[in-house]
Amino acid sequence: MRIAYVINSVEGGGAALPVPAVARLLRAHGATVQVFALTRRDGRALPAMEDAGLTVRVRDGGEKDHLAALAWLDRTLAEWRPDVIWTSLSRATLLGQVVGRRRGTPVVSWQHAAFLKRANLLLLRARQAHSALWIGDSHSVAALTAERLGVPAGRLAVWPLFAADAAAPQARPWRAGEPVRIGALGRLHPVKGHDVLIEALARARGQSLYPLGPFEVRIAGEGRQRAALERAVAAARLDNVRLTGFCDHPRDFLAELHLYVQPSRSEGLCIAAHEAMQAGLPTIVSRAGEMPYSVRDGETGLVIPPGDADALTQALIWLLSHPERLAGMGAAARARVLERFGAAAFERAGAEVVARLPLMIANAPARGPRQSPARPANGLSA
Numbered sequence: 001m002r003i004a005y006v007i008n009s010v011e012g013g014g015a016a017l018p019v020p021a022v023a024r025l026l027r028a029h030g031a032t033v034q035v036f037a038l039t040r041r042d043g044r045a046l047p048a049m050e051d052a053g054l055t056v057r058v059r060d061g062g063e064k065d066h067l068a069a070l071a072w073l074d075r076t077l078a079e080w081r082p083d084v085i086w087t088s089l090s091r092a093t094l095l096g097q098v099v100g101r102r103r104g105t106p107v108v109s110w111q112h113a114a115f116l117k118r119a120n121l122l123l124l125r126a127r128q129a130h131s132a133l134w135i136g137d138s139h140s141v142a143a144l145t146a147e148r149l150g151v152p153a154g155r156l157a158v159w160p161l162f163a164a165d166a167a168a169p170q171a172r173p174w175r176a177g178e179p180v181r182i183g184a185l186g187r188l189h190p191v192k193g194h195d196v197l198i199e200a201l202a203r204a205r206g207q208s209l210y211p212l213g214p215f216e217v218r219i220a221g222e223g224r225q226r227a228a229l230e231r232a233v234a235a236a237r238l239d240n241v242r243l244t245g246f247c248d249h250p251r252d253f254l255a256e257l258h259l260y261v262q263p264s265r266s267e268g269l270c271i272a273a274h275e276a277m278q279a280g281l282p283t284i285v286s287r288a289g290e291m292p293y294s295v296r297d298g299e300t301g302l303v304i305p306p307g308d309a310d311a312l313t314q315a316l317i318w319l320l321s322h323p324e325r326l327a328g329m330g331a332a333a334r335a336r337v338l339e340r341f342g343a344a345a346f347e348r349a350g351a352e353v354v355a356r357l358p359l360m361i362a363n364a365p366a367r368g369p370r371q372s373p374a375r376p377a378n379g380l381s382a
Contacts, residue, residue, distance in 0.1 A: 022161070109135070277300065284301055
């Protein structure tokens with residue numbers, strides 16, 4: 001079985017991050033996997049894919065040149081002749097569906113995000129039948145996929161894209177007299193809510209009824225919002241907040257913290273929050289995507305409404321006022337994530353998906369003739 005894994009880019013983090021683990025399982029079940037990226041972006045996901053032994057073909061193009069991307073994908077897949085086109089994110093899925101339909105190749109499509117741009121939502125809903133199988137990266141995203149795209153249960157699967165590792169580095173418990181180290185990890189984009197975190201930190205300093213103990217905050221990641229976040233930090237005079245840039249070793253970063261915060265406005269699974277729990281950290285998360293189902297409010301962390309700076313302020317004040325409780329909540333968080341997302345669960349869900357592929361291939365129509373790529377529907381957003 002030859003699987004063409006089509007992704008938007010080899011940007012660090014996001015949907016490209018789980019590709020090596022997914023491909024490893026597919027190959028363990030006898031598949032040959034090759035990755036096709038529609039554009040490069042920062043290329044930070046490429047070394048991990050190559051270290052996993054994957055061949056990665058990256059198109060020399062941008063994010064908006066959809067006709068050129070379609071022509072490249074059609075040409076390269078015609079040469080490689082996959083049995084399955086496996087797509088991730090909207091652009092890769094919509095273009096992969098066009099090529100799959102023309103070539104008589106079944107398409108399997110990930111759904112990762114709780115939010116879709118309106119244009120992509122309308123296009124994916126109209127074209128949902130062109131993917132033989134849809135996979136939600138969590139139970140919450142699978143439910144959204146059924147609701148918003150109208151995908152029937154028979155063409156929908158769940159494969160949580162996180163395999164908890166009991167051997168991952170563990171955070172050292174907070175000790176009296178040291179500052180509480182708070183961290184956030186992810187691309188610097190409005191959807192991640194780092195601006196809400198900065199606003200909440202400024203409010204916490206002024207709203208606490210009694211002095212909080214010393215604490216410091218590290219926000220790891222890069223993105224278009226960096227300059228705006230730096231200005232917000234400076235304006236609030238938060239000299240204990242640092243933007244540390246792209247994180248090459250997220251497990252080591254998390255192991256240095258006492259508390260993790262993920263104030264996202266929208267999420268799918270959110271691997272970073274689950275990796276924080278894996279490290280034995282209590283987490284403050286927004287009620288978005290899978291996070292409120294993984295975090296037990298008051299037991300393994302705190303759950304707040306998305307975009308609510310006041311709620312985040314109160315959550316931070318409460319935990320900073322009771323730092324002796326952080327270690328116990330973190331231990332409960334680690335036990336929770338190992339129970340819910342252990343390696344066996346990841347492999348079992350992946351095996352169930354792989355078992356469906358031979359029938360999809362057998363039922364696919366005959367491969368179509370080589371022809372000029374069709375123009376994609378108007379309104380496609382990257």
